[in-house]
Amino acid sequence: MSTTVKLISGDGFTFVIEKNVAEHSPTIKNMLDVSHGGAFTEALTNEIKFPEIKGKVLEKVCQYLYYKHRYAAEGSTDRVPEFQFDLELSLELLMAADYLDC
Amino acid sequence: MPLANKRPGGRILPARRLTPQVEPQQQFEKLAQAINEIYKHNVSQLSFEEYYRTAYNLVLSKSGSLLYNGVRTVLETHMRESVERGILHLAQAADADPTTENNEAFLFSVRLLWSEHVTAMLMIKDILMYVDNVYVKTAHLPSIYEMGMCVFRDTVLLPPPLSSSAGNGSSGLSARVVKAVLRQISGERNGEEVNRSTLQGISNMLVELRDAASPTRAVFEVILEPQLLSESRTYYHDLAEQRIKSLDAPEYARKAQADLDAEADRVQAYLASTTDRLLRGVLQDELVTAYAPDILVIPNDGLTQMLDRRDIPALGVLYNIYAPLSQPLGVLRTGVMNHIRLQGGQITAALLAPGSSGGEVKKAEAASEVSSLGVAAKTVMALRWVQDILALYDVYDEFFHKSFNEGASMRSAINDAFIEVINANNRAPELLSLFMDDNLKNGLKRRAEQDVDHLLERSVLMFRFLKNKDAFEHYYKVHLARRLLSARSESDDAEQSLVSKLKVECGSQFTLKLEGMFKDMQLSADMARDLRATSEYAALGLDLNVSVLTPTFWPTLAPAQQPVSITSESSKNNGDCDDGDPTAIVLPHGTLRESADAFSAYYLKFHSGRRLTWQYAMGNADLKVNFGGRTYELNVSTYQMIILLLFTDTESAEAEAEAKILTAAEIQQKTHIPEEPLSRQLQSLACGKYRVLNKTPRSREVSPTDTFSFNMEFKSPQYRIRIPVVSAKNNVETEKEKAASQAIIGQERMYLIEATIVRIMKTRKQMAHEALVNETITQLSSRFLPASKMIKDCVGKLLDREYLQRSPEDPRVYNYLA
Numbered sequence: 020m021s022t023t024v025k026l027i028s029g030d031g032f033t034f035v036i037e038k039n040v041a042e043h044s045p046t047i048k049n050m051l052d053v054s055h056g057g058a059f060t061e062a063l064t065n066e067i068k069f070p071e072i073k074g075k076v077l078e079k080v081c082q083y084l085y086y087k088h089r090y091a092a093e094g095s096t097d098r099v100p101e102f103q104f105d106l107e108l109s110l111e112l113l114m115a116a117d118y119l120d121c
Numbered sequence: 122m123p124l125a126n127k128r129p130g131g132r133i134l135p136a137r138r139l140t141p142q143v144e145p146q147q148q149f150e151k152l153a154q155a156i157n158e159i160y161k162h163n164v165s166q167l168s169f170e171e172y173y174r175t176a177y178n179l180v181l182s183k184s185g186s187l188l189y190n191g192v193r194t195v196l197e198t199h200m201r202e203s204v205e206r207g208i209l210h211l212a213q214a215a216d217a218d219p220t221t222e223n224n225e226a227f228l229f230s231v232r233l234l235w236s237e238h239v240t241a242m243l244m245i246k247d248i249l250m251y252v253d254n255v256y257v258k259t260a261h262l263p264s265i266y267e268m269g270m271c272v273f274r275d276t277v278l279l280p281p282p283l284s285s286s287a288g289n290g291s292s293g294l295s296a297r298v299v300k301a302v303l304r305q306i307s308g309e310r311n312g313e314e315v316n317r318s319t320l321q322g323i324s325n326m327l328v329e330l331r332d333a334a335s336p337t338r339a340v341f342e343v344i345l346e347p348q349l350l351s352e353s354r355t356y357y358h359d360l361a362e363q364r365i366k367s368l369d370a371p372e373y374a375r376k377a378q379a380d381l382d383a384e385a386d387r388v389q390a391y392l393a394s395t396t397d398r399l400l401r402g403v404l405q406d407e408l409v410t411a412y413a414p415d416i417l418v419i420p421n422d423g424l425t426q427m428l429d430r431r432d433i434p435a436l437g438v439l440y441n442i443y444a445p446l447s448q449p450l451g452v453l454r455t456g457v458m459n460h461i462r463l464q465g466g467q468i469t470a471a472l473l474a475p476g477s478s479g480g481e482v483k484k485a486e487a488a489s490e491v492s493s494l495g496v497a498a499k500t501v502m503a504l505r506w507v508q509d510i511l512a513l514y515d516v517y518d519e520f521f522h523k524s525f526n527e528g529a530s531m532r533s534a535i536n537d538a539f540i541e542v543i544n545a546n547n548r549a550p551e552l553l554s555l556f557m558d559d560n561l562k563n564g565l566k567r568r569a570e571q572d573v574d575h576l577l578e579r580s581v582l583m584f585r586f587l588k589n590k591d592a593f594e595h596y597y598k599v600h601l602a603r604r605l606l607s608a609r610s611e612s613d614d615a616e617q618s619l620v621s622k623l624k625v626e627c628g629s630q631f632t633l634k635l636e637g638m639f640k641d642m643q644l645s646a647d648m649a650r651d652l653r654a655t656s657e658y659a660a661l662g663l664d665l666n667v668s669v670l671t672p673t674f675w676p677t678l679a680p681a682q683q684p685v686s687i688t689s690e691s692s693k694n695n696g697d698c699d700d701g702d703p704t705a706i707v708l709p710h711g712t713l714r715e716s717a718d719a720f721s722a723y724y725l726k727f728h729s730g731r732r733l734t735w736q737y738a739m740g741n742a743d744l745k746v747n748f749g750g751r752t753y754e755l756n757v758s759t760y761q762m763i764i765l766l767l768f769t770d771t772e773s774a775e776a777e778a779e780a781k782i783l784t785a786a787e788i789q790q791k792t793h794i795p796e797e798p799l800s801r802q803l804q805s806l807a808c809g810k811y812r813v814l815n816k817t818p819r820s821r822e823v824s825p826t827d828t829f830s831f832n833m834e835f836k837s838p839q840y841r842i843r844i845p846v847v848s849a850k851n852n853v854e855t856e857k858e859k860a861a862s863q864a865i866i867g868q869e870r871m872y873l874i875e876a877t878i879v880r881i882m883k884t885r886k887q888m889a890h891e892a893l894v895n896e897t898i899t900q901l902s903s904r905f906l907p908a909s910k911m912i913k914d915c916v917g918k919l920l921d922r923e924y925l926q927r928s929p930e931d932p933r934v935y936n937y938l939a
Contacts, residue, residue: 057159067170
């Protein structure tokens, strides 16, 4: 079973990230979930298409998931640096965040 | 994602759609299709993202309510169709022919639909997560999953009465499900094999579904549990009614226990855990509580028989089913107590029966003359009483440990019953002390150490049960005194151990005097050793043993005399500090008197300021006596020695022993031995087994004019002869002695009560009559139960002596006068 998952943006960009990182988004986690006895195509192919999300935004999303993975770990005492992104992307990122529930 | 970035530069790009806009209704159709695919197990062909996005878009385009209600309709339709397609015919089959198999098939199909529904709902809930997070929250609706559960409940099981969604006349399956489950349970009770996992699935379903009217309760509690309980009640009610007529108690108890276990197992296997307590309650009501008294009195084999048969396992089962229930436990307690009372009563009756049949009442006047044989036999009976009671206690103690699970309530029941049994015999304090006396004198050598311990412990236990502990103390002191003075006790360790056990029970106050007695004996022994080393002692020419007793510790052995007991060997000596007291016993022989005086002198040299009074009643002596050429060694009491020496005296002085004849009155006058002990001593010398003296006339009665002479013809095969002395042995008291003891005990009680009242009043200063009586009873209860009449008398005496006065304001209140 693969430990990575492929995220594909609406404009055709592909991001391969680790599954346990991707699952910081509850939406993605549910897509990959097989515990209810049935698997959606995403879980079978380890490939998720996001037709509504642009590559530029999805890249930031991936960065954010890693950022969250790094600093949100329980018991982490590191000082958390600010997450950097371009202001012009903020609205689209907001939409994506809402969509991905993270 | 936190968007707290405020870096300057660039304008914010608008969020533009990448995919074309579609009509909401059209989008929903896509979702509805997906839901149906999920039910068809075609998940793997569906893209989660696609449907998630669809739901997302619908919510964003304000079509949440369309989506939510639409999903409900899809689910309802699916449920209804599934029931019609896969379940209804099975339900009808089970209705028409309720065999185990048909019920099983029906329940299995319901359970299958349920489990598929749950699985599907978990996935539907996931793809509709955005709906839950955004629309459901703001619209205050049940979550998608909860809504799915309600759809199942309202469509499959329990359509709301006025709901159009029930449709097509189907009234829901709940009644049939309940009926089928109950039939399966009843089948299992009757020994049929049922599929427990199906039933478990059904139960889980009913537990998980919430009731529509009261969402805190599970459907299980509303539709299944009440019927299950009432059906079980009927079933066990009938069963119990039938069993009580046909089974004996052990079997009834075993069956009830098995039923309780089986139902608990059933609940655990496939019913809701909340049912456990309720269902057990039903069984306990019907099987145990309803027949609690009846089971115990089942004629051919009830509680009585079980106790008599010592059926430990059966009693254990009986206790197990009774113990958790307070009322039946009370019945069992009472049953056990009654049987103890009965058995104990029989033991006590056996003790009393021979005594009353002997016409003792008529002979009460002659009680002091009861033959030593008769008294000895009664003593044996008395010992047997204690022994039997203790053996009975051992039996119940075993029940307590092995059958009654060491339950505190049974312990108290057993103990209470024994307290009643023991105290119902008003001679119990005396008999117990006698029993201890006998065992300390004769019994120990035959027993191993742990048996001795057990025996002592049991004795102390009985002591604990005694209400009149002061009476026991009285007897114990008398018996202990005799054991110590005649050196009859077998083991000092056992004596000491017993006293220390009594001390634990009653405190050091209680054993103070007993310990004082031991101390006196020890001091006397030390002094005897020192005395033997002196030259004065060597000059006496006889072996002298004196016990110096402190009068406050020892029971009054003879009235108005400070007890000093003397024993001597080889030649016999009773000492007497004759200071002119005309009632003092007269020592007839020079050597004896010298010895006694020597001892007194020796003693007073070390303990100036004390007064010694000689006490002869308890001593004994070894005498070498010459009967016309043959010499015997006689072991006699001190009194007997004095009497015999009268004859010897004469012989040496006038050398005509045979001619010396004394009347009883003369002997009394010469010796000053009180009349009653004298006649007893003369009896044992002249009328017993060994006739050392001749008596004229030859009757057993001794009158002052009877004459006695030395029996020169005396012969015996043995060299050493022990002349039995009635008084030196601890026997059951005669009526007269008993009355005397009662008087002593009564007097002691008066003193104790008075002392207690004064002590209480000294601290309280003022007290009402009732409170004073109660407090006095409380303080004395460890020793005896004072009658309030007695307390009232004591208060009266204290008023007379002006320790107390009545309060001027209220005559029911007393003041303490310093």
